[in-house]
Amino acid sequence: MDTTGIPHRPGRLPVIGDLIGANPRTPLQDTLRVGRRVGPIFTRKIFGFEIVFAGGVDVVTQLNDETKFGKHVGLGIENLRALAGDGLFTAHTGEPNWRLAHDILQPAFSAEAMRRYHPMMLEVAHELTAAWDRATGPVDVAADMTRLTLETIGLAGFGYRFGSFERTEPHPFVTAMIRALRFAQLQNVKLPFARRAFAGTPAQNKADIATMTNLVDEVIETRRREGGESRDLLGMMLSEGHPDTGERLDPVNIRNQAITFVVAGHETTSGALSFALYYLTRNPDTLAKARAEVDAVWGDRDPSFADVAKLRYVRRVLDESMRLWPTAPGYSREAREDVLLGGKYPMQKGDWVIVPLPLVHRDPAVWGPDPEKFDPDRFEPAAVKKRPAQAYKPFGTGERACIGRQFALHEAVLALGMVLQRYDFTADPAYELKIAESLTLKPSGFTVRPRVRNRARVAAR
Numbered sequence: 229m230d231t232t233g234i235p236h237r238p239g240r241l242p243v244i245g246d247l248i249g250a251n252p253r254t255p256l257q258d259t260l261r262v263g264r265r266v267g268p269i270f271t272r273k274i275f276g277f278e279i280v281f282a283g284g285v286d287v288v289t290q291l292n293d294e295t296k297f298g299k300h301v302g303l304g305i306e307n308l309r310a311l312a313g314d315g316l317f318t319a320h321t322g323e324p325n326w327r328l329a330h331d332i333l334q335p336a337f338s339a340e341a342m343r344r345y346h347p348m349m350l351e352v353a354h355e356l357t358a359a360w361d362r363a364t365g366p367v368d369v370a371a372d373m374t375r376l377t378l379e380t381i382g383l384a385g386f387g388y389r390f391g392s393f394e395r396t397e398p399h400p401f402v403t404a405m406i407r408a409l410r411f412a413q414l415q416n417v418k419l420p421f422a423r424r425a426f427a428g429t430p431a432q433n434k435a436d437i438a439t440m441t442n443l444v445d446e447v448i449e450t451r452r453r454e455g456g457e458s459r460d461l462l463g464m465m466l467s468e469g470h471p472d473t474g475e476r477l478d479p480v481n482i483r484n485q486a487i488t489f490v491v492a493g494h495e496t497t498s499g500a501l502s503f504a505l506y507y508l509t510r511n512p513d514t515l516a517k518a519r520a521e522v523d524a525v526w527g528d529r530d531p532s533f534a535d536v537a538k539l540r541y542v543r544r545v546l547d548e549s550m551r552l553w554p555t556a557p558g559y560s561r562e563a564r565e566d567v568l569l570g571g572k573y574p575m576q577k578g579d580w581v582i583v584p585l586p587l588v589h590r591d592p593a594v595w596g597p598d599p600e601k602f603d604p605d606r607f608e609p610a611a612v613k614k615r616p617a618q619a620y621k622p623f624g625t626g627e628r629a630c631i632g633r634q635f636a637l638h639e640a641v642l643a644l645g646m647v648l649q650r651y652d653f654t655a656d657p658a659y660e661l662k663i664a665e666s667l668t669l670k671p672s673g674f675t676v677r678p679r680v681r682n683r684a685r686v687a688a689r
């Protein structure tokens with residue numbers, strides 16, 4: 229794309245561009261800093277490689293117009309194809325397997341499907357509370373939420389248990405996955421020595437991908453052998469055909485989808501839960517209100533499927549947490565035809581820009597003069613109605629938006645409700661929010677000390 233005239237950070241240098249101050253561990257936070265100074269449309273350039281970002285609600289409204297733009301599979305996502313091939317997240321929209329898998333798997337995320345997953349989500353949430361009941365000191369929130377979400381997608385999606393709450397060391401799949409994701413993401417670092425230092429070696433990456441693939445193949449093989457009528461994600465991949473043509477997913481694609489769902493289906497939800505708990509411990513009035521809702525709606529019982537959606541305020545806490553820190557922090561949009569970006573900058577068909585969501589979610593034109601303030605009331609229905617629809621996009625946009633949105637929201641409201649129902653929290657008042665960036669965002673080093681509220685009221689389970 230011709231970037232002439234698009235603002236960039238002051239002090240760009242010849243050859244190295246904006247390299248000084250760029251940290252390979254915090255590309256998003258570096259981008260947000262630049263965007264706040266020179267946005268809403270801006271570029272960052274390292275050596276000859278320049279990327280255009282768009283973070284204002286007006287320009288993002290233009291980019292989210294599906295007739296003019298679509299998902300761009302590039303940069304970080306293209307690198308993930310080594311891992312997930314033409315799985316839903318990494319497929320190009322034009323690849324036949326994207327539409328085929330999308331149409332076959334859509335029913336796996338219907339309300340009816342959520343009703344089937346609910347008991348499994350509940351079972352795993354009990355594993356979390358059992359672990360927190362046993363805790364004698366502070367617990368690492370992001371680590372435990374990751375255990376919860378990994379177990380949930382494993383069990384509800386594939387009937388597989390990673391055993392996360394029983395292990396002291398992560399499951400080998402998880403270790404391999406974390407390294408492989410880091411490897412993929414850091415392939416974009418332009419300095420070879422920095423890339424090698426942070427990303428690991430190609431040989432290690434190959435071994436990590438093999439570890440993941442072997443486990444997934446084993447799970448699929450076991451299911452094929454044992455058969456059964458399970459209508460979980462794997463069951464649908466193995467047994468359903470396209471609703472119109474009857475065409476089935478091929479074995480390689482099923483493997484790609486399985487890896488995709490495990491990866492896409494847990495890190496993001498885990499981060500969202502962790503940020504929500506962080507903000508609750510920092511806002512005692514909000515926490516009291518959320519807990520009062522849980523007590524009023526659920527009392528001391530385990531929530532039924534229908535009870536979960538009744539926690540309207542808890543849901544707003546999650547929505548507001550994902551506004552400030554959308555855990556999948558951006559997406560790329562590619563022009564379907566020649567257009568003027570923001571009415572100013574020519575884009576040719578095929579050109580693309582990145583949307584850093586935390587900037588969109590803080591645009592003062594929409595979110596007011598104090599967009600950093602955590603305020604779940606921003607998600608009261610009347611307030612939502614007044615806002616442009618494109619101002620809030622934590623689950624992406626258009627036909628490539630998140631297929632797992634309902635799964636994530638049901639799981640997250642359920643889990644957050646259950647920990648509010650059961651615990652008082654003491655958080656370290658000196659903790660300052662530090663964001664860890666990988667493919668997704670998480671609060672790093674955030675711990676709480678959970679204490680069962682009242683053993684007589686919240687019966688031991």
Ligand code: HEM
Nearest residue numbers: 316317492493496497500556559622623624628630632636
């Ligand atoms: C809070 C939790 C979640 C967030 C914030 C989130 C966010 C997103 C976003 C922003 C996209 C679009 C990416 C793009 O345009 O490049 C996406 C796509 C996707 N997500 Fe999620 N996600 C979450 C949970 C889940 C869960 C639980 C699953 C599966 C069980 C899932 C599976 C997927 C898949 C398969 C895609 C690709 C869809 C397609 O292109 O057809 N996500 N997600």
